[in-house]
Every structure is written in structure tokens, then in C-alpha cells.
Amino acid sequence: MKNKIKKQKKAKNKKGGGLSVKKENFSEWYSQIIEKAEVTDLRYAVKGFVVVRPWGAIAIENIYDLYEKELQKLGHKPCFFPTVIPEKNFKKEASHIKGFSPQVFWLEKIKGEGKLALRPTSETAFFQMYSLWIRGHRDLPLKLYQRANIFRYETKATRPLIRAREFYWIETHNSFETKNQAEKQVQEDIKITEKIMYQKLGIPFLALKRPEWDKFAGAIYTIGSDVLMPDGKVIQQPSTHMLGQNFAKVFNVKFKDEKEREQYVWQTCYGPAMSRILASVIAIHGDNSGLIMPFCISPIQIIIVPIYTSKNKKKIINESKKILKKIKQLNLRADIDFSDKRPGEKYYEWELKGVPLRLEIGEKEIKSKKAVLFIRDTKKRQIISISQLSKLISIGNQFDKRLKQKADKLIKGKIIDCKTKEQIKKVINDKKIARCNFCSIDKSGEKCAEIVEKNIGAEVRGILANKKEKPKGKCIICNKKAKHIVYIAKSY
Numbered sequence: 001m002k003n004k005i006k007k008q009k010k011a012k013n014k015k016g017g018g019l020s021v022k023k024e025n026f027s028e029w030y031s032q033i034i035e036k037a038e039v040t041d042l043r044y045a046v047k048g049f050v051v052v053r054p055w056g057a058i059a060i061e062n063i064y065d066l067y068e069k070e071l072q073k074l075g076h077k078p079c080f081f082p083t084v085i086p087e088k089n090f091k092k093e094a095s096h097i098k099g100f101s102p103q104v105f106w107l108e109k110i111k112g113e114g115k116l117a118l119r120p121t122s123e124t125a126f127f128q129m130y131s132l133w134i135r136g137h138r139d140l141p142l143k144l145y146q147r148a149n150i151f152r153y154e155t156k157a158t159r160p161l162i163r164a165r166e167f168y169w170i171e172t173h174n175s176f177e178t179k180n181q182a183e184k185q186v187q188e189d190i191k192i193t194e195k196i197m198y199q200k201l202g203i204p205f206l207a208l209k210r211p212e213w214d215k216f217a218g219a220i221y222t223i224g225s226d227v228l229m230p231d232g233k234v235i236q237q238p239s240t241h242m243l244g245q246n247f248a249k250v251f252n253v254k255f256k257d258e259k260e261r262e263q264y265v266w267q268t269c270y271g272p273a274m275s276r277i278l279a280s281v282i283a284i285h286g287d288n289s290g291l292i293m294p295f296c297i298s299p300i301q302i303i304i305v306p307i308y309t310s311k312n313k314k315k316i317i318n319e320s321k322k323i324l325k326k327i328k329q330l331n332l333r334a335d336i337d338f339s340d341k342r343p344g345e346k347y348y349e350w351e352l353k354g355v356p357l358r359l360e361i362g363e364k365e366i367k368s369k370k371a372v373l374f375i376r377d378t379k380k381r382q383i384i385s386i387s388q389l390s391k392l393i394s395i396g397n398q399f400d401k402r403l404k405q406k407a408d409k410l411i412k413g414k415i416i417d418c419k420t421k422e423q424i425k426k427v428i429n430d431k432k433i434a435r436c437n438f439c440s441i442d443k444s445g446e447k448c449a450e451i452v453e454k455n456i457g458a459e460v461r462g463i464l465a466n467k468k469e470k471p472k473g474k475c476i477i478c479n480k481k482a483k484h485i486v487y488i489a490k491s492y
Ligand SMILES: [Zn+2]
Pocket: 438, 439, 440, 445, 448, 475, 476, 477, 478, 479, 480
């Protein structure tokens, strides 16, 4: 215990006011880091609305870019829809309005238009137009997406990037001829999440089919992806929804099949939130010195820090500029820190911002045509020859691989099989995820889930969506025959 306190003090005494120790107080660490690293600014002072500064915005842009490239490759096309949705659209699908209406911001004083909602999600905007655009089976599949900010009147405590009243996402809205095609899209959506969030950004997640009582309002079923955060709570990341024909029927989205028969389309939607993904990146990879940005999304991948005296300043800056030019020719994002701060201060700042690689260039380095390369995650230095700067690409790729491996290690051993309520309680207290037999995630299991929530303060998050798991035995709560193996965790 004493050691812990000592460590904490040590961290707090660091330059620049110091950061909280991530392991000791994740919540405080997170709040400090996003402000100090200039990701967000809370001084706008409207609950749930934050200003995202360039360092955060460029990272978000880069995540958008990864996603949009992947979606377009898979046949999704971009479009832009209005931010407002007429009340009459919104009210068409009964369970949709029921689920979303407590969260809607309404605009009430627009002349002649009736009430308009600020979109909390855009099914009811897209599908009005789909009913006009889709005529025959040749118009299908129709797979459109938009990048958008959306608005939800959150009543729970808000946290920057994690839970906000306005956030940045992509929503895809897809229509198909058959149920089978729609189900395939749902599976493909899980693979997109896997590719971007896990393979690229190094964030492990569980793809969970949500219980009946926790699905998207208006959907047949929902598959969410849960990421375990360092404080032991899971955060919902991209989720994909099988809408069936629920919306098609109320919006009259029909097509004529090959035999000229009129049919309703089958629909799905998928919603990765860029700001929330960035929150997980920050939470999972960061350390006590600050952010650690994955190489593939870092606004600056390589920062050059020139080290000079008043005598050799001009020469070293010139050489640094030449090196910067070479790095930019490799299509890498790089910059030089020209500020008047001392090298040590510059190091501290770029480490706080999580820049993956730093090149230190001084008199000695220029003479030997080599530079010192500092690597943010391992905090190790190595020498790189100026003639071999193209190695930075593979060093960057290895950087991201290491982040993923480290995150894998962290999650390993955090999912614990439980046989009793007491065990679940302990697992949740230990900041882990419980896995156990459960009667059912259909409506019939809701009572047991309520008991879990009341007695343990955790939620039944669902069953694995990409792997079948067969239970043997009885529901941990009601003792009836278990139909499912569920995952239980606290959540954001
Ligand atoms: Zn039960």
C-alpha cells in the first residue's frame, strides 16, 4: 500500500502538474488526459456537448477514413441527409418512437413545418426516401451511409467522447430482397468492426447478441460490441441491427421481384461512433505519461525534435527540414517542433499527446547521418540511419501490432466463468466480466436480468454472436434449464 501511495505521489510530482496514475484512478486519469493532450475542451460548458480540438478531430477524421474506405470497398455509397426529421416520420414505427422519444431534442418553432426532431439516428429519414427510390429488384441491394453528428438527450451522467448529447458517427442503412441477404449484412458488419476496431486500432471486443429487452428500438435483434474499459465497465461500441421488415412496412418500402410480385424489403443498419471509438483507444492504450495513439490514426506519426544551440540552430533546422521532406515523401504524417521550449519539455509534451515516433536530431546526429528514434509505447531509443527512413513504415506497423498484443494480454483472464451469484458479484467487483448459464435472453429471461441488476449492479449484456456456445445446467438466478450462456458486466 505504501508503495502505491509513493508511486502516485511520484507521478503527481511530474512536470506540468502531473497526471493521475491510470491504474489507481482511471476516471480521473481519463478526464485529465483528454484536456491536457488537447483532445477536447470542456469550457464550452453545456452539459453533454464538448468542443473537440484539432488533436482529437484529426484522429477522429482518420478513423472516419478507415471506416469509409472499408464501407465503400464493400459496396456502401455515401450520402448526406438533413439533420432534422419530421415528427410524423418519427412516429411511424411504434417501438422506435417509444424507445427513442425520451432522448429526442425537438425543434418546435419552425414556421409551417410542425415539430422537427434533431436526429438521434436516421432510419426514419432514410426510409421515407427509400420508398421513393426502390421500385424493382434491380434497385437492390441499396446500401447507403452517411457520416453525421447525432443528438440524444442523455439523462445519465455524460462523459466527453464516451457519453455525450451530440456525437460523431457513421450510420449505414441497407435494404435487401431477402432475409438471408440481410442476415449476411449483419455478419459482415461484425467483420468490419473486427477489421477496423480490433485489427487496425488494437481494441479487443465481444460481439454480443443483445437480450430482447435491450435491443435497438424497432429492430428484430441487435448485435453490439462490448469493450472492457480499465475501470471494469464495458462500453458499447459499433452495433448492427436486423430490422426485418418492421420499418419497410410502415414506410412502404416495396419492390417488384422477378415474378412481378410486390414484396417488402429486408433492412439492416450499423452505427460505429467515431468519438466513442477514440475514447476506447485513449482508455485502452494510454499510460501514465499520456495518450498512446495508434500509428494508423495519429494526427502526427513522427515528430522531429531538433536539438540546437544558438550557434548551430540554422544548420540543424535546415537539416531537420530536409528529413521532414523525406518522411513526407513516404506518405507519413510528420512535423517539426520549432517551438522555443527546451528539448525535455518538447519530449514531455509529445509523449503526452501520444505521438508514436520521435526523431531527435542534433549536431552529432547530422555528422553521423543518423538520428535517435524514440518509440512511445516501449519508451526505448534506437538509432536510425537517415538513408533508411523508409524503415519508419514497418516500425509504425510493428508499433500498432504491439498495442494490439498488449490489449489482448490485458483482456485475457478478464472473462470468468461463474456458478453462483456470489461469484458474479466478486468478478464484477474485480473489474472483470462474468460468464454464466442463464435461462433465456428472450422476453422470459427479463425478470432474472432485473435481479442481476438489482442485486449485483450489473447487466446481462447478451450471448456471443459469432460463435455458438451451448450451456449445460441451470440458470444461475432462477434455476430453470439454461438456454444460453450470457456475459454480465457493468456498463457505461
Ligand atoms: Zn433465469
